[in-house]
Amino acid sequence: MALLKTNKVIYCLGNVSPALGVLATRNSSWWSGVQMGPPDPILGVTEAFKRDTNPKKMNLGVGAYRDDQGKPFVLSCVRKAEALIAAKQLDKEYLAIGGLGEFTKACAQLALGADNEVLKSGRSITVQTISGTGSLRIGGNYLARFHAGPHDIYLPKPSWGNHTPIYRDAGLQLKAYRYYDPSTCGFDFKGALEDISKIPEKSIIVLHACAHNPTGVDPKPEQWKEISEVVKKRNLLVFFDMAYQGFASGDIDRDAWAVRYFIEQGHNILLSQSFAKNMGLYGERVGGFTIVCNDAEEAKRVESQLKILIRPIYSNPPMNGARIAATILNTPDLRSIWLEEVHTMANRIIKMREQLVAGLKKNGSTHNWQHVIDQIGMFCFTGLKPEQVERLTKEFSVYMTKDGRISMAGVSSGNVGYLAEGIHAVTK
Amino acid sequence: MSVFSEVPQAAPVAVFKLSQDFANDQFPNKVNLGVGAYRTDEGKPWVLPVVKKVEKIIVHDDRLNHEYLPILGLPEFRSSASKIALGDDSPAIQQDRVGAVQCLGGTGALKMGAEFLRRFYNGNNNTKTPVYVSAPTWENHNAVFSNAGFDDVRPYKYWNPEKRGLDLAGFLGDLENCPEHSIFVLHACAHNPTGTDPTQEQWKQIAEVMMVRKLFAFFDSAYQGFASGNLEKDAWAVRYFVSLGFEMFCAQSFSKNFGLYNERVGNLTIVARDADSLKKVLSQMEKIVRTTWSNPPSQGARIVAVTLNSAELFAEWKDNVKTMADRVLLMRAQLKAKLQALGTPGTWDHITDQIGMFSFTGLNTKQVEYMVKEKHIYLMASGRINMCGLTSKNIDYVAESIHQAVTQVQ
Numbered sequence: 097m098a099l100l101k102t103n104k105v106i107y108c109l110g111n112v113s114p115a116l117g118v119l120a121t122r123n124s125s126w127w128s129g130v131q132m133g134p135p136d137p138i139l140g141v142t143e144a145f146k147r148d149t150n151p152k153k154m155n156l157g158v159g160a161y162r163d164d165q166g167k168p169f170v171l172s173c174v175r176k177a178e179a180l181i182a183a184k185q186l187d188k189e190y191l192a193i194g195g196l197g198e199f200t201k202a203c204a205q206l207a208l209g210a211d212n213e214v215l216k217s218g219r220s221i222t223v224q225t226i227s228g229t230g231s232l233r234i235g236g237n238y239l240a241r242f243h244a245g246p247h248d249i250y251l252p253k254p255s256w257g258n259h260t261p262i263y264r265d266a267g268l269q270l271k272a273y274r275y276y277d278p279s280t281c282g283f284d285f286k287g288a289l290e291d292i293s294k295i296p297e298k299s300i301i302v303l304h305a306c307a308h309n310p311t312g313v314d315p316k317p318e319q320w321k322e323i324s325e326v327v328k329k330r331n332l333l334v335f336f337d338m339a340y341q342g343f344a345s346g347d348i349d350r351d352a353w354a355v356r357y358f359i360e361q362g363h364n365i366l367l368s369q370s371f372a373k374n375m376g377l378y379g380e381r382v383g384g385f386t387i388v389c390n391d392a393e394e395a396k397r398v399e400s401q402l403k404i405l406i407r408p409i410y411s412n413p414p415m416n417g418a419r420i421a422a423t424i425l426n427t428p429d430l431r432s433i434w435l436e437e438v439h440t441m442a443n444r445i446i447k448m449r450e451q452l453v454a455g456l457k458k459n460g461s462t463h464n465w466q467h468v469i470d471q472i473g474m475f476c477f478t479g480l481k482p483e484q485v486e487r488l489t490k491e492f493s494v495y496m497t498k499d500g501r502i503s504m505a506g507v508s509s510g511n512v513g514y515l516a517e518g519i520h521a522v523t524k
Numbered sequence: 525m526s527v528f529s530e531v532p533q534a535a536p537v538a539v540f541k542l543s544q545d546f547a548n549d550q551f552p553n554k555v556n557l558g559v560g561a562y563r564t565d566e567g568k569p570w571v572l573p574v575v576k577k578v579e580k581i582i583v584h585d586d587r588l589n590h591e592y593l594p595i596l597g598l599p600e601f602r603s604s605a606s607k608i609a610l611g612d613d614s615p616a617i618q619q620d621r622v623g624a625v626q627c628l629g630g631t632g633a634l635k636m637g638a639e640f641l642r643r644f645y646n647g648n649n650n651t652k653t654p655v656y657v658s659a660p661t662w663e664n665h666n667a668v669f670s671n672a673g674f675d676d677v678r679p680y681k682y683w684n685p686e687k688r689g690l691d692l693a694g695f696l697g698d699l700e701n702c703p704e705h706s707i708f709v710l711h712a713c714a715h716n717p718t719g720t721d722p723t724q725e726q727w728k729q730i731a732e733v734m735m736v737r738k739l740f741a742f743f744d745s746a747y748q749g750f751a752s753g754n755l756e757k758d759a760w761a762v763r764y765f766v767s768l769g770f771e772m773f774c775a776q777s778f779s780k781n782f783g784l785y786n787e788r789v790g791n792l793t794i795v796a797r798d799a800d801s802l803k804k805v806l807s808q809m810e811k812i813v814r815t816t817w818s819n820p821p822s823q824g825a826r827i828v829a830v831t832l833n834s835a836e837l838f839a840e841w842k843d844n845v846k847t848m849a850d851r852v853l854l855m856r857a858q859l860k861a862k863l864q865a866l867g868t869p870g871t872w873d874h875i876t877d878q879i880g881m882f883s884f885t886g887l888n889t890k891q892v893e894y895m896v897k898e899k900h901i902y903l904m905a906s907g908r909i910n911m912c913g914l915t916s917k918n919i920d921y922v923a924e925s926i927h928q929a930v931t932q933v934q
Contacts, residue, residue: 125771125796125797125798125801126645126646126740126771126797126801127644127771127796127797127801127804127805128801129644129648130644130801130804130805130808131804131808132803132804132807133804133807133808133810133811134807135807136595136810136811136814139594139595139814158592160591160592168589168590168591170589170590174590178583179583182579182583185571187568187569187570187571188569188571188575188783188784188785188786188787189561189569189785189786190561190779190785190786191786192540193537193540226628226816226817226818226821227817227818228818229814229815229816229817229818230816230817230818233815233816233817242528242530242531244530258814258815258818261811261814261815262815264815265812265815265816266815372592376590377590378590378591378592379590379591379592379593379819379821379822380590380821380822380823381817381818381819381820381821387528389528390528390529394528394529394531396533397528397531397532397533397534398528398531400533400534400535400536401531401532401534403534403536403537404534404537404667405671407537407631407664407667408631408635408664408667408668408670408671409628409631409632409635409671409816410627410628410629410631410632410635410788410817411628411629411631411632411664411788412786412788413628413788414628414786414787414788414821414823414824415786415787416787416821416823416824417590417821417823
């Protein structure tokens with residue numbers, strides 16, 4: 097019998113402790129073949145920054161907002177909401193799989209506008225997700241399982257670094273369409289339209305709703321209209337990623353314009369929303385995923401399938417952040433304060449853009465830095481080449497991603513001059 | 525023409541549908557013995573006093589904000605949570621071969637472990653490696669592993685309905701005969717749904733076969749502290765396996781023992797052979813986390829970390845856990861006593877032999893239907909009841925109803 101044989105092996109090889117004997121029967125780890133994974137390109141920047149001892153160091157990597165003192169900013173509407181919530185002495189019972197109802201409703205209204213026909217007819221479903229990443233992943237998983245068209249998802253070139261592995265892990269095939277024009281540091285409108293017009297029917301196309309990450313380059317309304325036409329002609333399924341509503345222009349309705357326009361034009365879109373940046377709720381993981389359907393009946397079927405997808409990943413979402421977001425969105429006073437604070441954050445970034453360009457001119461830079469001001473949102477695609485980025489990091493302790501992207505949120509009036517010096521030094 | 529016109533309506537998740545039906549029921553004496561969440565003797569959810577205390581501490585700490593946690597989670601949480609499972613003085617921890625990933629509840633921890641195993645265990649992307657889950661098991665186990673890409677999720681013999689206990693011979697038989705390197709999902713304690721755990725001697729036999737057959741131990745620990753009221757006792761099986769030198773995973777949930785259900789606090793503890801392997805495993809875990817949720821939610825993990833890292837709060841927590849476990853033990857004792865007093869046919873020892881939140885009553889589907897429809901007592905079709913749903917006020921009604929179900933419905 098196998099069991100008897102085992103005993104013999106153990107007691108032969110073991111010394112005093114059977115445990116040692118057991119360990120000796122297998123020499124290698126299950127994981128000896130596992131490769132060391134590379135550090136995350138974006139989050140890895142922060143790790144490297146932390147290790148740097150230069151007092152002038154700057155972290156322009158991850159897109160987390162900082163105030164003008166370079167400190168994380170907890171919005172006062174968040175603190176007020178937390179106080180209100182604490183006073184209610186709520187229990188901690190599981191949320192439904194689809195999340196907190198007051199949150200998902202408010203989340204959809206924020207994106208679509210409270211009086212949107214889609215919401216009135218009940219022909220959409222919004223589920224609470226683990227911030228933007230979780231939303232994109234659920235969307236990807238949903239498409240991999242249910243999308244009747246090609247499982248090719250088209251990202252703008254370039255796109256947020258994490259889009260590719262998210263959609264790949266969800267089971268989709270990654271493709272791209274032209275988007276950023278490095279020669280102008282602006283939108284390659286012609287290239288985008290050309291590429292989109294060639295995408296096979298029923299493929300999926302990802303559009304950044306506003307404040308494109310990493311380039312900060314957004315289509316103008318007229319350009320969005322043409323994009324919508326081509327997308328319609330090609331019968332593509334639109335997946336909007338809106339991680340910066342409010343952060344782009346400072347105005348939440350203006351930033352949602354493209355999303356609302358597309359819906360008006362008849363696109364039944366998928367939409368991912370994040371409240372990490374615009375409410376500063378980063379670590380609370382607050383997001384939403386919406387699918388606009390043909391009618392309420394279809395929305396119910398789709399909802400049931402989303403739940404089936406979510407349950408084996410994390411069962412149901414975390415309450416804390418969603419409760420804060422819902423309280424802010426649904427309490428008029430807090431909502432007003434929030435809108436002001438979003439406006440303030442967006443304005444500070446706009447100001448830093450202006451100061452950076454002014455600083456570069458002052459240093460004598462002869463390059464055209466207009467794109468720094470034209471670009472929108474948290475990020476700036478400086479146009480710096482990898483070698484220049486490397487120098488900026490090594491010589492000036494300015495940390496950013498290799499693609500030349502800087503998070504303007506990490507720039508303050510105290511260090512914008514130093515940054516201008518550094519950028520000038522590596523580009524002159 | 526909608527791209528989604530062919531999307532079929534999915535069946536609702538049974539346990540949540542049960543709660544919904546209960547909520548909609550107007551019957552004044554209705555009882556919810558479905559979902560596994562603790563209830564006080566007043567039938568109310570219970571936010572642990574220590575949790576309330578810690579939440580106040582957190583809200584008044586100006587140094588805290590809502591910034592992103594690292595991908596793998598809050599370091600103080602991960603290490604203290606692993607210590608809870610493996611013991612403060614665990615040699616494996618001292619040898620730097622224990623790591624952890626903060627996850628969204630126990631489900632999230634199972635998910636991360638499953639995704640990792642599918643990619644890297646028994647070859648690369650070997651979706652054919654069999655994953656064994658107990659018969660019966662928590663219903664979500666199947667979906668977690670199959671959605672992670674495993675093609676072959678199978679049951680291992682566990683519950684013997686005739687003797688209402690562990691089918692050890694069947695279990696060992698499956699361990700002996702399964703393909704080498706199969707993955708086994710083991711319930712660390714308070715087996716869900718049966719409440720039936722192997723004894724220490726039985727665990728020793730299980731471990732021995734698993735070692736010889738080179739099987740992977742993936743523990744699911746959702747009820748540590750809840751089973752016996754004692755953290756160390758409830759972690760015995762996990763620690764025993766570690767002491768034998770297993771490389772293994774342990775998915776921990778703090779939903780029940782901290783009452784933090786909706787904060788989604790979980791931890792995947794990883795025991796590797798050596799520090800080097802561990803580092804590689806964690807680096808790959810980061811990539812899996814990054815495409816699923818990027819980084820985990822901070823609130824719940826912070827509450828647990830603050831509690832576990834303070835001697836005073838830790839003691840208070842253990843006390844709160846014992847309060848919950850003791851109430852469950854009391855309800856078990858009283859339910860059995862009442863059924864025996866009523867002369868309900870059958871033996872009812874299993875109610876007090878079984879451990880943790882749940883009891884597998886042995887009621888058949890017809891009897892369960894009777895309980896739900898006629899008596900407005902909600903329990904799972906399997907006959908599983910949540911002992912926490914019993915209170916001093918409803919226990920007589922439940923006992924009488926069980927009696928009626930057993931005597932009138934076959």
